[in-house]
Amino acid sequence: MVQPEKKRYIEDEKKRQQRMKRIVFGGQFGLGILVIVLWEVLTRYEVMDPYYWSSPSTIYETAKVAFLEGTLWDDLVYTSLATLAGFALGTVFGSFIGLSFWWSAYYSRISEPYLIAFNAIPKLALGPVIVILFGIGFFSKVMLAFLMTVIVTALAAHSGIKAIDKDLEKLLYSLGAKRRHVFTKVVVPTTMPWIVSSLRINIALALAGTIVGEFISSRQGIGRMILYAGQILDIDLVWVGVVVLSLLSMLMYAGTVSLEKLLLRGQEPKQ
Amino acid sequence: MYKLKVVDASKIFRRDGQEVVALQATTMQIPAGRFVSIIGPSGCGKSTLFNMIAGLIKPTTGKILLDGQNIVGKSGYVGYMLQKDLLLPWRTILDNVILGLEIKGVSKREARKKAQPLLERYGLQGFENNYPPELSGGMRQRAALLRTLLYDQDVILLDEPFGALDAQTRLQMQGWLLRIWEDFQKTILFITHDIDEAIYLSDDIYVLSHRPGKLKAKIHVELERPRGEETLLSDNFISLKQKLLDLLREEPKDNGTT
Numbered sequence: 465m466v467q468p469e470k471k472r473y474i475e476d477e478k479k480r481q482q483r484m485k486r487i488v489f490g491g492q493f494g495l496g497i498l499v500i501v502l503w504e505v506l507t508r509y510e511v512m513d514p515y516y517w518s519s520p521s522t523i524y525e526t527a528k529v530a531f532l533e534g535t536l537w538d539d540l541v542y543t544s545l546a547t548l549a550g551f552a553l554g555t556v557f558g559s560f561i562g563l564s565f566w567w568s569a570y571y572s573r574i575s576e577p578y579l580i581a582f583n584a585i586p587k588l589a590l591g592p593v594i595v596i597l598f599g600i601g602f603f604s605k606v607m608l609a610f611l612m613t614v615i616v617t618a619l620a621a622h623s624g625i626k627a628i629d630k631d632l633e634k635l636l637y638s639l640g641a642k643r644r645h646v647f648t649k650v651v652v653p654t655t656m657p658w659i660v661s662s663l664r665i666n667i668a669l670a671l672a673g674t675i676v677g678e679f680i681s682s683r684q685g686i687g688r689m690i691l692y693a694g695q696i697l698d699i700d701l702v703w704v705g706v707v708v709l710s711l712l713s714m715l716m717y718a719g720t721v722s723l724e725k726l727l728l729r730g731q732e733p734k735q
Numbered sequence: 736m737y738k739l740k741v742v743d744a745s746k747i748f749r750r751d752g753q754e755v756v757a758l759q760a761t762t763m764q765i766p767a768g769r770f771v772s773i774i775g776p777s778g779c780g781k782s783t784l785f786n787m788i789a790g791l792i793k794p795t796t797g798k799i800l801l802d803g804q805n806i807v808g809k810s811g812y813v814g815y816m817l818q819k820d821l822l823l824p825w826r827t828i829l830d831n832v833i834l835g836l837e838i839k840g841v842s843k844r845e846a847r848k849k850a851q852p853l854l855e856r857y858g859l860q861g862f863e864n865n866y867p868p869e870l871s872g873g874m875r876q877r878a879a880l881l882r883t884l885l886y887d888q889d890v891i892l893l894d895e896p897f898g899a900l901d902a903q904t905r906l907q908m909q910g911w912l913l914r915i916w917e918d919f920q921k922t923i924l925f926i927t928h929d930i931d932e933a934i935y936l937s938d939d940i941y942v943l944s945h946r947p948g949k950l951k952a953k954i955h956v957e958l959e960r961p962r963g964e965e966t967l968l969s970d971n972f973i974s975l976k977q978k979l980l981d982l983l984r985e986e987p988k989d990n991g992t993t
């Protein structure tokens with residue numbers, strides 16, 4: 465007996481994933497809106513004390529004033545630049561340190577325990593020393609952000625070095641390669657996913673370093689603004705600082721994700 | 736005049752203070768353009784022999800002569816395909832194939848131009864821009880072999896290139912390899928565990944003994960070329976196979992001092 469063909473069911477992975485993506489995105493967006501609305505409503509009816517919790521609308525108004533009449537824009541630029549500079553320096557320098565371990569097994573083994581020890585130091589505790597060493601200006605913030613990121617990257621690159629396939633090295637030597645060929649054609653590409661996997665952590669660490677530097681002593685920056693607002697009990701302005709920092713952090717995170725894609729071109733980040 | 740001579744080459748490793756003989760003194764003389772197979776039980780030193788010829792490790796004793804010139808410890812004089820395909824996963828097939836040329840200093844563009852027709856001719860057309868994990872085992876072996884070929888040395892060492900393939904693909908690849916060998920006139924040294932494969936492909940077969948490896952016999956394969964499926968069933972083939980089976984079956988403990 466032949467069944468009449470009614471509805472054909474075809475497995476369509478792509479369509480299913482697109483559908484899932486839409487729902488997830490909608491859900492995420494909706495949840496964010498819900499939190500903001502709840503916050504607004506609860507503070508307006510004083511279920512939550514608006515003095516401490518401020519409210520989205522007040523934060524918005526305060527931010528507008530701070531942007532237009534205050535120095536919020538300059539502070540934002542200052543903090544962003546210090547973070548990005550520290551992040552870039554830390555990542556590049558850390559990669560160099562990590563990759564350099566490939567060149568000599570002795571050098572690598574002798575320095576490894578020191579690298580790990582240095583990683584264990586809470587670098588933020590060094591903040592006052594850094595400020596005394598490098599002054600209260602822009603450079604001390606960059607240095608703190610740098611210190612936060614450099615060892616993480618070096619260790620990540622070092623793990624990459626350890627994972628290099630010896631046979632790939634052998635293959636290159638059999639093709640008449642010199643050490644520099646092996647370095648550029650095998651070592652760097654193998655290590656790249658490891659370095660890249662440290663980027664996301666690093667951008668957050670760099671921002672934390674910069675903010676702490678600004679807390680300790682600074683004339684500019686979002687960190688300084690938050691500290692100052694706290695001292696004069698302008699809690700609305702503290703909230704503005706926190707929200708702006710969160711947005712900045714999210715933006716930078718998105719930036720690193722695109723940087724990852726660019727650097728990896730198809731490979732997966734490694735942990 | 737022989738293309739490649741291995742003169743009394745042996746290799747001893749020391750592991751945990753103990754000497755491990757990986758290969759006993761071995762001598763081989765291989766004329767240009769031959770297809771030579773090397774067959775022997777696992778661990779008898781076949782890969783070690785290749786590593787020495789390729790200059791990746793130094794023999795404990797003996798010499799390796801290429802066109803009469805000693806190449807002990809010098810890499811880059813012969814093409815070598817290692818036991819794994821070893822394609823770089825972050826490079827496309829095309830860029831994998833040109834690796835050797837790049838190391839020689841040829842520009843990427845020029846190397847690609849040179850490799851492209853080769854890929855098309857030898858069954859990789861349409862895969863140039865794929866990454867190795869997207870290819871089947873047979874295709875990957877083709878790419879690895881073309882990489883070795885494009886490196887353009889007269890002598891090519893192939894360490895069990897078809898070991899991991901299924902029987903069907905293997906047969907296909909054997910035909911493919913013979914075509915390449917005829918087109919390019921290379922001298923090929925070929926390690927295999929498969930007796931049929933060795934007979935089907937080779938002019939000469941070297942048989943190595945059980946560990947520690949020692950050259951046990953050299954057998955000349957008198958089968959007309961081109962060889963086809965019917966070759967596999969000919970009397971000559973069967974009797975050669977019998978001979979090799981006997982050679983390989985002999986007890987490892989009996990030191991064969993006759």
Ligand SMILES: Nc1ncnc2c1ncn2[C@@H]1O[C@H](COP(=O)(O)OP(=O)(O)OP(=O)(O)O)[C@@H](O)[C@H]1O
Nearest residue numbers: 748750755756757776777778779780781782783784
């Ligand atoms: N670097 C090394 N150090 C110590 N021993 C080694 C080393 N390399 C190889 N050997 C030993 O030498 C012997 C021969 O190894 P080899 O890899 O040449 O064998 P093979 O014939 O290629 O085996 P298979 O068919 O399994 O590939 C083995 O017993 C192996 O353990």
Ligand SMILES: [Mg+2]
Nearest residue numbers: 781782783818
């Ligand atoms: Mg082997």
